[in-house]
Amino acid sequence: MKNVGVIGGGTMGAGIAEVVAKAGVPVRVLERAEAVEAAQERIATSLARGVKAGKLSEEDSAATLARVTVTTDIESFADADLVIEAMPEIEELKVEYFTKLDSIVRPDAILATNTSSIPVIRLANATEHPERVLGMHFFNPVPVMTLVEIVTTLRVDRAVVDTVTEFAREGLGKKTIESKDQAGFIVNALLVPYLTSAMRMYETGFASAEDIDEGMRHGCGHPMGPLRLSDTVGLDVMLSVAESLYAEFNEPHYAPPVILRRMVDAGYLGRKSGRGFYDYSK
Template sequence: METKVGVVGGGSMGAGIAEVVARAGDPVLILERDEIAVTAAAARINSSLLRAVHGGKLTQKACDDARSLITTTLSVDDFVDRELVIEALPEIEEMKSELFRRLDAVVSPTAVLASNTSSIPINRLANATAHPERVVGMHFFNPVPVMALVEIVVGLRTSESVASYVTNYVAERLSKDPIRSGDRAGFIVNTLLVPYLVSAIRMLESGFARAEDIDSGMVAGCGHPMGPLKLCDTVGLDVILAVTDSLYDEFRESQYVPPPLLRRMVEAGRLGRKTGRGFYTY
């Protein structure tokens, strides 16, 4: 049975989430801020679908079927019939909280509100709603159509029925691998990953080694599929900075303090692949 899904934000993460939902056969409505953003989101999804077709991972019919299930809107009021809404806005707590407040007033009391946040505790977002028991984390990984993992983040007030519902949806409908995390900044993956990435940035910043050598060392020496600095560029340096800030705010441990180089690069707009320049040039 199909689920009517809403996705808020059509950036790289939101577009990827919308794509996998549509490929699973569920109608998905994307909320964006303006027509320019709608056009950009549609282009991202179309490009990804065509890559899957050309790579032999998707038939042309499946591509067309998925595309037909994706619609867009500029009004949150159009989410009134959505059964599951997944927020994929930038990692700005105030922005996300305001959205959850608006969604809470629009959707059915039985609808599930999920956040794709990679670091903000779910309990804080739930505070913006009158129904905190239906707020949960669904943290996808980039690129969403390729990466199998989804962290299900259960807040202190998230109901077990909601946690089980999204876990089953991810596993059975989206054919991805859910893992359950408690509700603290960074969850499972980023709590372990970020200190590693921060260490690599500090190593580069100190002049100890070149970016290429740091990355080659971890790929060839440790069997990682991608080096830490290239991974930072892929994720987005703005996202890495937001996660480090959130982790440090939560734990106050030195391993989570963002290196000055990371902050300067974000201030300069060198965010990685999405801007054409980060630790590498693309």
């Protein structure tokens, strides 16, 4: 991979761009004109944290930042070897951009999606080359979390899967696991029912958020409690994945709790909005 593109410069897109650039690969990030500066700032701030923590030198930080270009021009992705889509979990929006990319990139370029809830085959079918489309699901925060789920569709070419897996492992230094294309993939299919169970416990008044989280941290050895983790993931993302799981399997324990829906309606999205199950405004 000599040239990588990322669609979206939000939390996940900026994180993906950072790890690709750290690996020495030039990366181009597509953003709206009004969000270009914010995307650049996210990457610069993350790199600055790495320098402050002693994990990155000033020179390496500057070199990494120099490999990142944030642009509003999707036509500039024509020479990309790999494009990773990291837009909001809105299927119509993702389909629109996969259709656009399919007419721009080379026939041998690989298209990947970072979706955590939308069936990858629906995005692949928006292109003329579904055999070159797969899921490449990173975890937040991308520079810290070591795992990438490689999601295979029924139509993807095995050589594409092997190429992306090798790039994630050898190029980016990530641990990879391979999942079939069903809602939640491996990690979220197991994790989200646990997190929503904690929300239901809190919703009924059975226990406080603090006690639920402390119970799982100190009783089960989890590094973070379920409600704090939900806030970190983003409650809008949690809702989207829970809805996808329920639509796919129609099992009651996958259904999103009412409190999750109301919090998202209120704009309480967790850490990124300053308010979720906890208050982050200070």
